[in-house]
């Protein structure tokens with residue numbers, strides 16, 4: 570379990586993490602979301618004890634992580650997959666870590682097999698692709714068979730097969746009762762992998778909920794209604810908070826009412842309905858809605874910037 574309690578981090582006059590409190594429970598994959606610069610990596614670094622909080626604290630399995638006597642068995646982390654010496658082989662990198670952490674060397678071959686690097690384990694890490702480096706980072710995180718796994722952007726650089734692999738791996742780790750905390754910019758991936766979400770914006774907690782509730786709470790859903798009485802039903806349904814749009818000769822798009830309310834209204838008015846389909850916003854749409862106010866780096870409208878130069882901020886568009 571990871572307990573983040575009133576955690577803050579200030580760099581100069583910039584409050585990068587602002588009084589964050591949340592708990593990451595064992596047995597589930599929890600996604601960590603926020604626009605660029607929201608403070609996710611800084612929070613993960615404080616969880617790892619790599620950055621000292623300005624205020625508040627983080628407990629990993631009940632105590633500050635730097636106090637752990639068996640750190641690699643307590644928590645495995647992937648924070649920067651590039652932080653491995655390029656001249657070393659993957660196997661030697663893992664062996665060195667195993668030796669200094671009292672981990673049997675047989676575990677090295679085990680994790681190499683788990684991440685699919687057995688065949689290239691004796692090759693120099695400097696020659697690895699981004700995806701291979703990412704796999705080695707995951708192998709490093711899992712070396713101590715940790716109870717808590719924290720991965721910053723684990724999907725980065727992985728091909729579709731790799732994405733599927735990491736999704737299955739994370740789900741299996743959670744099913745084994747471990748605490749799994751991952752950040753990702755890929756919303757569709759997060760929707761498939763995580764069951765809980767912690768969302769932050771400008772360092773502040775915006776949501777700590779399940780993926781299902783996060784999407785259900787977002788506005789922007791609509792109901793498609795198919796009926797030969799489209800004009801009459803549109804008149805019946807329209808109201809101050811209800812918008813009805815014609816999508817086809819026998820099709821309406823209704824916002825502001827549930828499928829159940831529409832079905833009941835049509836039935837009471839004796840109007841036949843041959844299609845009634847509720848559309849929920851995607852996780853991506855829900856995320857954009859929630860974080861719109863706290864996005865630090867907005868992409869400029871291309872139409873309005875066609876004659877101006879592009880600044881670094883506009884390149885780093887919010888994802």
Ligand SMILES: Nc1ncnc2c1ncn2[C@@H]1O[C@H](COP(=O)(O)OP(=O)(O)OP(=O)(O)O)[C@@H](O)[C@H]1O
Nearest residue numbers: 580581583585603604605606607608609610611612
């Ligand atoms: N060592 C540092 N010194 C000063 N400012 C920093 C430092 N580290 C991070 N920041 C600032 O803190 C803010 C949050 O950065 P952080 O990397 O934690 O965000 P993030 O949510 O991980 O972003 P991204 O999604 O782009 O990776 C940014 O404005 C960043 O410039």
